[in-house]
Amino acid sequence: MANITSGSFKHIGRDTRNNWVTMMFVTKCRFNCFLKQSHIGTCTAAFREFESCGFEFGEFGFAGSHVHFQVNVPKKYSIMVAEIMLKSRSSMRMFENHPGFRKRYPRGSFWSGYEHHESTGRKDLDESTAYLRSQVSHHNIVVVDDTQQKLRVFTAERDTAISERVAE
Numbered sequence: 001m002a003n004i005t006s007g008s009f010k011h012i013g014r015d016t017r018n019n020w021v022t023m024m025f026v027t028k029c030r031f032n033c034f035l036k037q038s039h040i041g042t043c044t045a046a047f048r049e050f051e052s053c054g055f056e057f058g059e060f061g062f063a064g065s066h067v068h069f070q071v072n073v074p075k076k077y078s079i080m081v082a083e084i085m086l087k088s089r090s091s092m093r094m095f096e097n098h099p100g101f102r103k104r105y106p107r108g109s110f111w112s113g114y115e116h117h118e119s120t121g122r123k124d125l126d127e128s129t130a131y132l133r134s135q136v137s138h139h140n141i142v143v144v145d146d147t148q149q150k151l152r153v154f155t156a157e158r159d160t161a162i163s164e165r166v167a168e
Contacts, residue, residue, distance in 0.1 A: 018072070019072055019075065019119075020058070020072050020119070020120040020125065021070070021072075021073060021119055021120060022069070022117065022118050023070075023071060023086075023117045024066055024068045024069075024116040025083075025086075025111050025112075026066040026112045026114045027065050027111060027112060028105060028110060028112045029112070030112070031104060032064040032141075033065070033104075034064055034066075034067065034143075035143060036143070036146045037144065037145045037146055037147050038097075038147050039098060040060075040062045040143065041147065042093055042098065043062075043093070044060055046089050046090035046092070046093035047060075047069065047086055047089075049089060049093075050089070053077075054074035055071055055073065055074060055082070056071065056072035057069060057072075058071070058072075058125070058128075058129065058132075059128075059129045059132040059133060060132065061132030061133065061134075061135035063135040063136070063139040063141060064139055068132050070120060070125070070128060070129070070132065083115055083117070087111045090110070090111075091108075091109070091111055095110065
């Protein structure tokens with residue numbers, strides 16, 4: 001009897017499973033640190049730094065003292081490890097970009113020990129997205145846009161007040 005084996009083994013180079021999780025992180029002592037757009041932008045950018053590691057992010061919902069967000073965690077990371085990575089990088093960036101946070105958090109811990117995460121399937125993804133988008137109105141907060149705006153370039157026009165003969 002001949003031993004027959006298949007000669008074709010296909011290896012998929014990327015993660016094909018769905019591991020979308022809705023997470024919530026709370027700031028230490030529930031201080032309202034996310035009332036300024038610059039703080040929200042810093043935290044979001046810190047989370048998005050992990051996209052190079054395979055993380056995918058959906059919606060973010062900032063609500064004063066906490067953040068809700070959707071993340072697809074790669075299979076090589078557990079939820080606990082992903083939480084540690086996200087919290088440590090975002091707190092490090094918050095302290096780098098906003099030195100005043102050292103006054104509020106002298107011991108250097110920005111996030112509290114509390115966290116919440118739940119699996120978000122394809123059916124729940126739309127409901128979760130709607131909930132995250134409504135965080136500002138749900139918690140009745142006002143986010144101040146304090147990001148620095150770029151100045152428009154002003155072009156100087158020719159001065160017509162002085163005649164050309166006088167200038168000579």
